[in-house]
Amino acid sequence: MSDTRLPRRDFLKLTRTILLSASGLLGMGGLIRFLSYQSQPPAPTEFDLGLASDYALGSRTILPQVPGMLIRTEKGFTALSLVCPHLGCTVNVTSDGFTCPCHGSRFLPDGSLRNGPASQPLTILRVEENAEQHLILSTQ
């Protein structure tokens, strides 16, 4: 009958290998996590709104990601920021234009000021059609 017990030297070697391997894996994990850390990305300033043909003539499309509104008229595309120029709340779309839920400023459907406390109209955003007929909206 042969002796199946692991020699002490081999046991220590095996234990050492396991411990160092586990430590190495943990350390590698931490290093990967550290190197792959991404800080909070800045808010986007350009938005691809898709094909221009997707927006019907006369449409007024809310763009919650901007926040803004894309308006298509016979003259083409225009876009309004839905950020109130008073203090920066997002205005609500109403049947007669826009109303700020924070302090009650109201704007006409074209974004011009109806009543304060805001003293400026809604900001007009730049919207252009690129070579692929996609609408690109810029908030800057």
Add this chain to the structure above:
Amino acid sequence: MRRLIVIASALLLLTLLGIAWWESRRVKPVALIPTITGQVEYCLTCHADIAQISKSHPVQTFGCVLCHGGEPLALTDDLAHSTLRGGKNPSDFSVVQASCSGDKCHSGTAETYSNHIQRATTSIQATYAGAIASILYTFGAQPDLTAHYGITAVEDPLSTSGITELQAFDPMAQTNPFIKLFGQNCLTCHLSAQPIDGQVYTRFTGCAACHTPTQTAEATQTTEIHKLTTAISYTQCDTCHNRGNYDLRTMTFVPRQDTPTDRLHNYYQPIAQFTKCEYTLDCVDCHTRTEAMGDGSLYSNKLDIQYIQCKTCHGTLIALPQTRTLTDPNDLVFRLAQLNPVVNLQLGDTILVTEKSEPLWNTRVMPDGTYELVGEATGQLFGFKPVMGSGCQQDPNDQSSAACHQCHSVQR
């Protein structure tokens, strides 16, 4: 040697496991970038469960730090709160300029209806100038009732009342023992004073004394209330105005002895006379923002700024109350109604206005010549008629409340 290597390996692994455990327990920051500041703050990491303070101050727009101060990037209690303004109350008058000012916020101009800080800090409720002047006059420390002192020193070079400054009142500098007692026992009701002990007196200081409801059903944990409102219940006013009297003989506060359980008995002290509308309405339904918050000038007495009478809404035998038809979309009434939407005012509506043309925005003149008022705090609709054409025989020149109470006081 091999044993040492194994022990060192074990220690290394334990250390790494410890770091991993600590890392897994570490708070994951929740970032917010408010529209106004554009600066990251991590307050919502711990405070995401706090209700938005009002629809005029959405957290996505204002964040927390703009009003409260504090360290926006800190993730521990002590550091994050180390630079808070006013503790949990940034509207305390000692810090209100830093917390609430801004020309688009609450330190703008009278023309834009946004000079709230200037008005509130010069108001009688803040200066307590009337009570101080009365006591000094009563005990011979000054020759008349003109105010010279306030709770804090305050200047108002543009004051239209003739009083351009108040010095800080120091009762201990007075020689009369009653005035010293007044200073010790009776300075508990102004807007910078800590209230006396007791739930019925519980309120904050500064703007929040009135605008944060500590006396409603939701106020179960008073110190945690995160709300600003213009729908101010009479119970909030009562934290100062109706919970007892100051006894001038002993210069002490004497609490109410009754324990009212309904609005009728709660509203006024047992000795008071009042009419039905005085207890069914809330204080703010009749008393205007100028009466409560001042008009920006310093005054010697609350009677110099308080002017609403029964006739303001009811008129007299020979005159109807004053009205205004809304033609300007920038009229203040639309902002007031937007803040507290108990009425849906429209251009073309006619409302009652006070003798100083302040809008009673929660009223409306009806086509049949009667009037409607919607309770600002309750939303309850009240209809009422003018005195003119009624059987009332009151002398139009006698508009003291006592004159109306002769016929209209409520019996308890």
